[in-house]
Amino acid sequence: MTGRRLATGGTIDRARPIAFHFDGQAYRGFAGDTLASALLGAGVALVGRSFKYHRPRGILSAGPEEPNALVELRDGARREPNTRATTVELHDGLVATSQNRWPSLRHDVMAVNGLLSPIFTAGFYYKTFMWPAAFWEKVYEPLIRRAAGLGRAAAVADPDHYEKATAFCDVLVIGAGPAGLDAALVAARAGDRVILAEQDFVLGGRLLSERGRDPIAELGDLPNLRVMTRTTVTGVYDGGTYAAIERVADHLAIPGQHQPRQRLWRLVARRAVLAAGAIERPLAFGDNDRPGVMLAGAVRTYVNRFGVAPGSRAVVFANNDDGARTVADLHAAGIEVAALVDPRPVPSAATIAAAQAANARLAAGVSIQRARGRLGVRDVELSDGTTIACDLVAMSGGWNPTLHLTSHLGGKPRWDEKIASFVPGGLPPGMTVVGAAAGDFGSGYEIAPLWRVRGTRGKSFVDFQNDVTVDDVALAAREGFRAVEHLKRYTTLGMATDQGKTSNVTGLAIMAELTGRGIPATGTTTFRPPFTPAAIGAFAGHHRGRDFRPTRRTPMHGWAAEQGAVFVETGLWLRAQYFLRPGESDWLTATNREVRAVREAVGLCDVTTLGKIDIQGADAAEFLDRVYVNGWKTLPVGRCRYGLMLREDGFAFDDGTTARLGPEHFLMTTTTANAGTVWRHLEFCRKVLWPDLDVQMTSVTEQWAQVALAGPRAPDVLARLTDVSLPHMGLAETTIMDGIEARLFRLSFSGERAYEIAVPARHGEALVRRLMAEGDAFGITPYGLEAIGLLRLEKGHVVGSELNGQTTAGDLGLARMMSAKKDFIGRVMAGRPALVDPERPVLVGLKPREPGAILAGGAHLLPQGAVATAANDQGYVTSVGYSPQLGSWIALGLLARGRERLGETVRAYDPVRGRDTPVEVVSPVFYDPEGSRLHG
Amino acid sequence: MRLTCPHCGNRGIEEFAYGGDADRRRPDGEPFGQAWMDYVYLRRNPAGAHREWWYHASGCRAWLVVTRDTTTHVVASVQEVAR
C-alpha cells in the first residue's frame, strides 16, 4: 500500500506542519492529524505486530475501536503502552514506537508463532500448559508473556500529575456528532445547564468524515453550554453519575507547568443523552488482517477529514450501502476503485450507480475469499475465481450502535433484525439514546448480514487484537463452549484492551450461525466501564506518595522536629516516635534515655492526638453509663475516671479517661487510632438507640493541644506554671501563662506522678516551649511513642495490640470494671458462653528466662516440650519492649488460663524470626506493682 | 451512587459509611439468647426496598435513614434519624 497526502481537502491545517518520530524515523504531518492519519499520509502502512501470531498489522479504523495500531507513545518515564494511534492527536515532538516485535517491525522473529498456530488456537492456555504444573510459573508463563506481548509500561514513576474534578449539569450530552450537537443545542437553548463531552479533539464526529456535510454546526456562545473536547465518558454509575477522562495535556509532549496530564471528571447529570454514534464491523475473510485492509468508514475518514489517500487502487467490499458511499468518496478524491464487491445477489440501485460512476467493476453476489501480500495487501481473490490487484481494501460488515454506556448499569441490548445489530435495551435512569447509537442509521441503510466468508484459506480474523479467528469460534462451538460468556473466555474474544469493539457482535453471530440457535438465543453483548482504557494515574489523581491521604500535624510539630523527633504515622497523625539527640543513631538508645528520664526526673510528651469528645446534657452521665462498662454517675465534678467501652458483640472496643467538668458536662478521651470510630459509635447510640436522652456532643480533638508531664519532678515543673494542686485523677480548669485558658489533669499511664495540660490549640507550641524552659533545671526530656509504649508496658496497661477486636474485658484483666448494676453496650453479649470460657487466653506478663534474650510481637506461646502445631498453640505475644529499669526485654501476651500459670515457663515460638525463647509467665505489672511512685 | 443528606445536600457515596438494616431493634432488657444473636449478627438482605442506616462520615457526621432499592440503587428517601 502506498498511502499519501491528497493535494487538497480535509480539516487539517496544511500551513502548520508537525514533525514526529515513529520507530526512530522522522516524519511530518499536519496540525489536525492523528498519529494514524499522519502515518498513512507519510506512506507508513505497517504499524504493529499482532498479539499471538506476530502478524504484520496496519491501521484498521479511525477511532477508539482500533485493535491493531497500538503504539508506545512518548519515551522514558512518560512512555505509555498500547496507545491507539487512531486517537493520538499529532503534536510537535511526538515520539511513538511499534510494539510486540523484535528486532524490527519488518523482521520479527516471533512471527514463527504463526507457523505454530495449531497450538495457539482457542483454549491453548488450558490445553497446552496443563502439565507439569510446576512448569507454569517457571517456563510457560514467562515464555507466553514474552511471545504474546503488549507494550512496555515505563518502569519509573510517572513525572506528570493527574487531578479529579466534579461538575454538575442538567443534561450531559455524550458525543458531538450530528445527533449530539443537535441535542446539546436544543437543551441549551431551552435553558438547561448542558455539558457536551466529546472524545475527539474537535467537534463533529461523523460530520468530519462524510463528504458534503458541514463539519461543524455553529454552537454559538451559550453560557450554559460547556463543551469538553478530548473528554471520553468512560462509565455510568448510580444516581446520574458519569465518569469521564479529559486528556488535558496528552496532545503536548510535556504538560505545561502545573498542568495535569489528565483529569478524571465525575459528572453528575439529571439527564444524559447518549449520542456516541456507531462502530463499523470488519468482514471475516481469509487474511483480512493484511495491512491495507481497512474499515470503509475509516477510509472515508482518512480521505475526507485528513486529506489522506490510504491507498492508490482500492477494492470496496461491503454487505450494505456504505459500499456505495465509499466508492463515491474514493472516486471523488481521485483514487482508483478497481471493484465494488457486494455479496448481495441484487445490490441496491445506489450501489449499482456508484460503481458505474466510478468505473468500478461491480461484483455482485461475490465475496473476497482472501487478501494476499505479506507486509501489505497486493491483491484479493474473489469467490468467482478472479483476482484483483489492489493496495487498499475498504470493508464494511455493517455498523454496531455504540451502546456500551447503556449497559453499564445492567441494561441488556436487544437484537434488531433490520440493522442486523444490537440496539440499546434497558437504559440507565435518566438516559436517552439518539442517532446512530440508537440504531438510527438513516433511511438509506440496507444490510444483508454476512458474518463470515466460507471456504477461505488463510486466517479469517474476528478479534484482531487477540488474534481470534473464525476457526477458533468454530472450535469453541465444537467443544461445547457455546454460551457467549464461555466463548469469550475460551477464545479470549473481546478480552483485549479494545474490549471487542469491532469483534463481539461478529463472534456472537458466527457462534449463532454455527449452532443454529439464532443470535438472541446465543447471548447479548454487555459492557463494563471503562469504555476505553484509562490511566490508573487518573484514578489516583493527587493521591499518591505523601499525598496519598491527608497528614495531620499537631500544633507542636515544628517544636518536635527541632528536638530531633523521628515521626511515625498513627492514623493520619504524625507523632514523634522518639527524639534523637546529637550522637544518637538508633531508636533503642534514644528510647532508653527517654524512659530513664521519666522514671528518674521528668519527661514531656505531646498527647494532642488523643480523641477528645465534649459531652453535655442532663443525661450525659446516663449516656456514659450506657456506653462504658463502668459507672459514671458517682464521679464527682473535678475528677477523671478510666473507662472501657465494648462493642455490642461483647469485645473490647476502646479505652481512655473521661473527666467530669460539671454536673452535666464531661470530656471524654479516646485512643488516637479509634477517635473517628468512637465518635461514629457514640453518635449512633445517641441518635439511633436512645434518642430520648438529653445529651449533646462535639469533637474537640483539634481545639485543644495537650501535653503530658510525667516523672518524679513533674510536680516541680507544674508548680512553675500554676499553684493549683490536684489529687490523683483530679482535674482543674484554670489559667496559666498570663491568662491562657487551661485544663489540668492528674493522670498517669506510666506509674509516675504525671499531669496532662491542655490549652487552646493555638497556644500549644508556646506551652511546650515554656514547659521545656521551666523544666530545664529538673532535667526535662521530650519522649515519644516508643517510650510511651514501654512505660505503659512496664505497668501492664493495654495498648492497641491488646485491644485488637478479639479480646474481652475479662481477657484483659478488666472484668471487675464491668458494672452489674446497669445495662451497657456489649454487656449481654460479653456474657455469652464463648466469651467467658475459662480456657480463653488472658493478659499476662512475660519475661525471658535467659537474660538478654530478645522478644518479638507475634511469637506463639507453646507449652515447654510441645511440638509447634496449631493444636498446641496457647496464645501469643502482643506487646514487647526493652525495660532499662529491669535490664531485660519484657512482653505482654495472651495465654490460655494465664492468670493461673504465674511462675510457669512457656516457649515464645517465633518461626518467622527463627527464635524459640523460654519465657516466664509473670504479672502484667512489671514495675512498682504497689503504685508507691504514683501516690508518693 | 449519591445521597442527598438533609444537612449537606447531594453528595457522593464515598462520603458515607454503611450502617446496615435500619429496622433492627436493640433487645433492651432481654437476657442473652436468639434475639441478641440476631440483633448483632443477622442482617436481612432483601431484593428491593431496604431501609438502612448510613453515616455521613466526611460530612455532618450524622446517622441517616436511607430507603434504597437494592436491585437498582434508586434512593427513595434520605431522612434524619427521628429524634
Ligand SMILES: [Zn+2]
Ligand atoms: Zn451530611
